[in-house]
Amino acid sequence: MRLYLITAILFCLNMTTAAQRICATEEYVKNNFKLRTTAPSFEGKLPPRDTVPNEIITIPVVVHVLFKTSGQNITDQQILSQIDVLNQDFRLLNGDKSMVPAAFKSLAADSRIMFCLAKVDPDGRSTSGIDRKYVAKDxxxxDDDIKNPAVGGVKAWDSERYLNIWVCNLFGRALGYATPPGGDLAKDGVVIKFDVFGTKGYLRGDFNKGRTATHEVAHWMGLKHIWGDDDCGDDGVDDTPRQRSYNFNCPSFPRYTPCSPNANGDMYMNYMDLTSDACMNMFTYGQKNKMRAMFALGGLRNSLLRSYQCDASLATAGPLPQDTIPVVVPADNISVYPNPVVDYLNIHSKELQTLKGKVAIILSTAGKPLFQQVLQSSDEKIKLGHLPAGIYLLSIGDETGKKNFKIIKM
Ligand SMILES: [Zn+2]
Incomplete structure (x- = not known):
């Protein structure tokens, strides 16, 4: 009996740590989100218009890939696979919609919202809609640091014209988070961890179908978690049944809890629950209407109806440059003195690691190595007294990079 209990507890712990989806949106909103107080500006923009019933709303997207390692610098194919998932899930074209239980089938809606990678950046440069930035942060x-260049982040593109998606190595167990509509435009958008983005590439088992982004983008359009972030809470949508709390992994139908309104129980397969990617497959009509209302005249996402940033013909400059992982070169804080030199040349660095193990080579102006010395500390001397007067080159570095100095010998 005791062994059974321990096994059961371990099993439960495993279930909650290994596969549980963690969405940080609720926490982010509590700690960081403020509604903006300024009215939208239409300066230099087309006048607003209302949505047309049943029109397909297409949202230009920029994906900012922030990477320190090559693994975090996910491929274009991985990014495109995520755009495909968004277009399937918001259009009810997902192959797994057949898994919606019969009791909920009539509620599954095509939101008629689509996504395209931007072809023009805010400065008019042509782009693939993918913005790669090397960052020094692990x-x-x-929080909002990822959107702030002053602390190592990357600035949002005009949030009235683009959906900004930042892909990065997110700390801890959170898979993603989103800003709800109506906040500071400089902080507006969605952040997703690199190993749960898209369907191709290195992805985590339970989160390899791109549903983290589907869930977070729906938050960005104003949807709440299906349990209303409260015990038997309300998500503000009429056709999602009230449920006690979130579900995770893959429950089986029906999942009945004390506040279920009827025997059908929880709608655990809704994208706004926290089940595994393979087990979520629908938005309801009520959710569709709530999201589309954001784009209507006066809605907080209305400006996107007048954004044509996926039209390549609008580009007037370009292309947008992309980062790669930089080659490490010795830091610029190496000082070499005196110069001109008579006898001993001092090489100094503020940091020991900058010089230790590097090779200092004295060369003629024709590039011929004359002698060399392996540096051991941040303060070294090289004897040049025996050299004839003239100009020499000093090269300090290793296979990852070199720094050169011109030396005058008196
Ligand atoms: Zn969420």
Missing amino acids: YFRA
Whole structure:
């Protein structure tokens, strides 16, 4: 009996740690989100218009890939696979819609919202809609630092014309988070961890179908979690049944809890629950209407109806440059003195690691190595007294990079 209990507890622990989806949106909103107080500006923009019933709303997207390692610098194919998933899930074209239980089938809706990678950046440069930036940070937390260049982040593109998606190494267990509509435009958008983005590439088992982005983008359009972030809470949508709390992994139908309105129980397969990617497959008509209302006249996402940033013909410059992982060169804080030199040349660095193990080579102006010395500390001397007066080159570095100095010998 005791062994059974321990096994059961371990099993439960495993279930909650290994596969549980963690969405940091609720926490982010509590700690960081403020509604903006300024009215939208239409300066230099087309006048607003209302949505047309049943029109397909297409949202230009920029994906900012922030990477420190090559693994975090996910491929174009991985990014395109995520755009495909968004277009399937928001259009009810997902192959797994057949898994919606019969009791909920009539509620599954095609939102008629689509996504395209931007072809023009805010400065008119042509782009693939993918913005790659090398960052020195190991990870980002679920706050606004990722959007702030002053602390190592990457600035949002005009949020009235683009959906900004930042892909990065997110700290801890959070898979993603989103800003709800109506906040600071400089912080507006969605952040997703690199190993749960798209369907191709290195992805985590339970989160390899791109549903983290589907869930977070729906938050960005104003949807709440299906349990209303409260015990038997309300998500503000009429056709999603009230449920006690979130579900995770893959429950089986029906999943009945004390506040279920009827025997059909929880709608655990809704994208706004926290089940595994393979087990979520629908938005309801009520959710569709709530999202589309954001784009209507006066809605907080209305400006996107007048954004044509996926039209390549609008580009007037380009292309947008892309980062790669930089080659490490010795830091610029190496000083070499005196110069001109008579006898001993001093090489100094503020940091020991900058010089230790590097090779200092004295060369003629024709590039012929004359002698060399392996540096051991941040303060070294090289004897040049025996050299004839003239100009020499000093090269300090290793296979990853070199720094050169011109030396005058008196
Ligand atoms: Zn969420």
